[in-house]
Amino acid sequence: MYPYQKPQLELLLDLIKEANPGMPFPPTAANLRFGTPVAQAVPSGGIADTNILVTGKDPYFGTKVVQYRRINVTQLFRNMMPFKLTIWTGGQLPDRTTLKYLNKTFGTAFLDEDVLGSTRPSGNFTQTIPILATSKCYSGSIDINWQPGPRDVNDFFTATALPGRLFPGGNDFAPGFKPVGEYMCYEVDFSPLSGTFAQIGASGTWNGASALGIPITNFLKANVSPDFKGDQPHTAYGGLNGLSFIRVAIPIATVPEANSQSTVFKNVVAIIAQPNSWFRGKLLMHY
Amino acid sequence: MSIYQTSTDDLALLVSAAIGFSVPATHYSIIGIMPTPSGESPYNTKIRIKFGPPSIYVGEKTLYYDRLNLADLDHLHPFTDGRLKARAGPGISVSGLFPALRDGLGINFTVADLEETIATEDEGGAQVILRAKPTSPGWYGEYTAKMSPYQNFSILFFSTTLSGY
Numbered sequence: 001m002y003p004y005q006k007p008q009l010e011l012l013l014d015l016i017k018e019a020n021p022g023m024p025f026p027p028t029a030a031n032l033r034f035g036t037p038v039a040q041a042v043p044s045g046g047i048a049d050t051n052i053l054v055t056g057k058d059p060y061f062g063t064k065v066v067q068y069r070r071i072n073v074t075q076l077f078r079n080m081m082p083f084k085l086t087i088w089t090g091g092q093l094p095d096r097t098t099l100k101y102l103n104k105t106f107g108t109a110f111l112d113e114d115v116l117g118s119t120r121p122s123g124n125f126t127q128t129i130p131i132l133a134t135s136k137c138y139s140g141s142i143d144i145n146w147q148p149g150p151r152d153v154n155d156f157f158t159a160t161a162l163p164g165r166l167f168p169g170g171n172d173f174a175p176g177f178k179p180v181g182e183y184m185c186y187e188v189d190f191s192p193l194s195g196t197f198a199q200i201g202a203s204g205t206w207n208g209a210s211a212l213g214i215p216i217t218n219f220l221k222a223n224v225s226p227d228f229k230g231d232q233p234h235t236a237y238g239g240l241n242g243l244s245f246i247r248v249a250i251p252i253a254t255v256p257e258a259n260s261q262s263t264v265f266k267n268v269v270a271i272i273a274q275p276n277s278w279f280r281g282k283l284l285m286h287y
Numbered sequence: 288m289s290i291y292q293t294s295t296d297d298l299a300l301l302v303s304a305a306i307g308f309s310v311p312a313t314h315y316s317i318i319g320i321m322p323t324p325s326g327e328s329p330y331n332t333k334i335r336i337k338f339g340p341p342s343i344y345v346g347e348k349t350l351y352y353d354r355l356n357l358a359d360l361d362h363l364h365p366f367t368d369g370r371l372k373a374r375a376g377p378g379i380s381v382s383g384l385f386p387a388l389r390d391g392l393g394i395n396f397t398v399a400d401l402e403e404t405i406a407t408e409d410e411g412g413a414q415v416i417l418r419a420k421p422t423s424p425g426w427y428g429e430y431t432a433k434m435s436p437y438q439n440f441s442i443l444f445f446s447t448t449l450s451g452y
Binding site: 154157173187 | 290291292297298300301302304305306307308328329330338343344345346348349350351352353354355359362363364371372373389390391392393425
């Protein structure tokens with residue numbers, strides 16, 4: 001059983017194929033069924049320490065007992081045991097976790113049913129994990145000495161994709177994309193309007209045609225774009241009416257894009273676009 | 288919100304979201320970063336990070352995410368000719384303009400992101416090439432940022448002969 005790095009059933013099927021070339025239908029897991037392996041005395045001049053009942057399935061029928069030698073892990077790992085393990089667990093170390101570690105490290109093909117579902121305490125002493133007699137391909141036992149180590153971050157990641165690194169309003173710049181509010185007047189200083197902003201409230205619905213809204217609209221027209229229209233709804237180009245706004249001191253977690261590292265700006269009024277607005281994102285007025 | 292902090296910190300936020308708890312950027316090192324080979328992922332960047340002290344965790348992980356194209360900055364100024372109000376003069380290095388770019392674009396570039404370039408004079412002031420380092424955690428491509436000129440102090444004086452008190 002030298003090609004260890006295969007599932008156990010494949011290892012056994014390989015042995016049958018090697019010893020029985022020319023079978024009309026290649027032996028597979030679909031047309032052969034295996035019983036429970038039975039330990040046997042090694043015959044004189046032979047090496048087989050195990051026999052197992054093989055039952056044919058369609059297109060085969062009948063049974064045959066075959067003899068083979070299981071991989072003795074005590075011998076296989078004789079120079080490496082006891083394994084010094086620093087595997088993290090929240091409590092005791094399940095033997096089946098140890099098997100997964102060995103599979104990952106050495107390419108073995110241990111299955112959960114090769115051992116009992118035991119768990120072991122940590123400590124600087126040798127503990128022996130016996131391989132069950134029902135294991136098709138392995139025999140012997142594994143000695144370990146384990147103490148909890150750092151936990152592998154791979155235990156935590158549930159996905160390899162990290163979505164979310166985006167320009168304001170998204171990364172879609174296909175022709176016809178909506179203007180991005182954050183950039184219309186990001187660096188414009190609205191300080192001359194600080195007195196007006198102080199009166200509009202901390203939040204509410206924007207009204208560009210009101211007594212307070214008119215000077216703001218005029219400032220936007222003069223300093224940003226003449227396209228702004230104080231009397232238009234937010235669905236029309238240049239209109240802002242009907243959108244909600246918030247007025248906050250920066251830095252503020254709810255408007256993280258506000259220019260919080262500036263030495264100039266201390267506050268921001270943000271007008272937040274809706275899906276049917278003519279722009280996307282937030283219109284930021286720093287002051 | 289993502290571009291308003293350094294790309295290193297932004298990546299740490301993305302990693303934190305994927306891992307389920309907060310991970311500062313100092314808890315892992317980037318051991319490889321490259322454009323995603325064709326067909327592996329819809330995200331444009333493949334990165335391998337390695338956890339170690341001061342983190343209490345170990346292990347390496349390959350992840351995919353999007354770096355942003357600096358050239359897309361060109362789409363973001365609907366009402367201007369793209370010239371920032373932030374000022375620059377010829378001869379200023381791009382790293383010297385980081386504070387001005389932060390105030391003008393809101394983007395927090397660091398020396399990890401951009402190659403060192405020098406602002407040059409153009410017809411309306413000065414311009415500086417923002418060229419992403421291949422190892423930038425947040426950016427690729429390049430963009431020419433047009434900056435407003437410094438006012439020439441000397442031409443603002445009508446007279447140098449001042450009256451005395």
